[in-house]
Amino acid sequence: MDITTLDAIDVHVHVEQDSHGCHSLDDELIDASASYFKASANRTPTLSHITDYYRSRSMAAVVFTVDATSATGHPALSSEEIADEAASHPGVLIPFGSVDPHAGQAAIRRARRLVTDHGVRGFKFHPSLQAFQPNDVRYYPLYEALAELGVPALFHTGQTGIGAGLPGGRGIKLRYSDPMLLDDVAADFPDLTIVMAHPSVPWQDAAISIATHKANVYIDLSGWSPKYFPPQLVRAANSFLRHKVLFGSDFPVLTPDRWMADFADLKIKDDVQPLILKENAARMLGLAAPEKNTEETREP
Template identity: 55%
Template sequence: MVDFSKVRAIDFHTHAEESCGCHADDGYDELQSTMAKYFGAPWNHPPTIPETAAHYREMNIAAVIFPVDAERETGYRRYSNYEVAEACAKEDDILIPFASIDPHKGKLGAREARDLVANYGVQGFKFHPTMQGFYPNDRMAYDLYEAIAETGKPALFHTGQTGVGSGMKGGNGMRLKYSNPMYIDDLAVDFPDMPIILAHPSFPWQEEALSVATHKPNVYIDLSGWSPKYFPEILIRYSNTLLKKKMLFGSDWPMIAPEKWLDAFDKQNFKDEVRPLILKENAMRLLGVTG
């Protein structure tokens, strides 16, 4: 178990990627290397879960970590939620496992979600509408949402433009339209007790994201995927005021290292009393843990 009284921060957005060569037959390595160039990430192959844990342990930062199940839409084999959960169980002093299930799996996916929470320690769920090829408010996803809502665990949704497929021919088939945060407003209405996180500054729909998070009590925002030096002024203003208890630190590791994000965060105009909320306290409350 993570000792939340001792870690200095909680990174709410990190990715579990299978190590080099595991996807050589389906193009996933090319996708990852292209995305690494987009972000300027300093590695040749994505780090393993033990390597991620070692880095976060050294930084004294706890990390929410998840795969992305997009195999139906992309053809890239998914990193099994069960494998991720079992690997995280060996690093549970620093890693907090989330799972990812393609909502097209319907009741089968709902059954997997319940099993992962009940028997494998999974603490939440990650969705990437652009990679998974669906509108978040599509009713076909509701069997899965209902299962997640039953568990009381949060659901985290990629929003805004993505670095996945950026610069590749046709964006590698990725359609940005699916990740408009306004579609998630319907979920906040239909599942008012399910915590929902809008991941990233939601370019080009930043004001939509702020509107949904301000209007709906169960909606939060994680600040991953961008260096804070690029944050729009309106995002910082809402972080300091109306949404100060609903903003979460996230890096988007391994594309952005947490120490690099934190260094840029230190230089931005966030209020002193807001910084600990963003870095740790809001995440603890959302995860239902105490320090």
């Protein structure tokens, strides 16, 4: 991928429908999420639609689904199919895989195949939707495999629109997405790159502390319009975490067009904007050579 031709890299893009017309979630959860985000665009875009959308904007997209088969009973979309199709558009799509953490050794074997046979560049986890506590040592062999493979793990953190407004939130538990659970994982697997997705409300300060303390942890800015970002997140992104925050939209429920329009009003420093929009992601994904860390520091 020639990153010099790109204006931005969106590290958080959901594939919600495959080429057979199957959806990533059941209709009730899709409708609840769309209502939560007030999404008016196509709620279940195919990978072909995503490719055209991002190519027309000179952006690359990290694309993935979430395998929550055990927790939801809903069949997951095929990460293999997503990765194989993404290979036809290497200048636009960067495929991440997803495995069901409850599958144990089968998940580990599949993760290895996704990387070695299908070119997957990382993995997406959604602890609340997948119903697992990420710092439970039962899942450590999976993280060990990802660290050995040299690919990052992107974890949903904070509140989720999936199940929002439904009785009991459809049984989805927010506590699994507390970023402090990932502090254990980051400490125990220092060679594993971890991306904490979203402003981690109601645990934003915890996420900032973890990203500050752990060199292997990033924050992506997806899932919220920038005009609603917590002020402490904006301050951190503009200063001491300037090399640790990544542009992400949460397409299709939040589009890059809406995100970019609101981001322009944040008064992010001119020299920080290219870091957030592209350069940090390129380094995290191994698309660019590592740079000397010139982060600002602050008193603990």
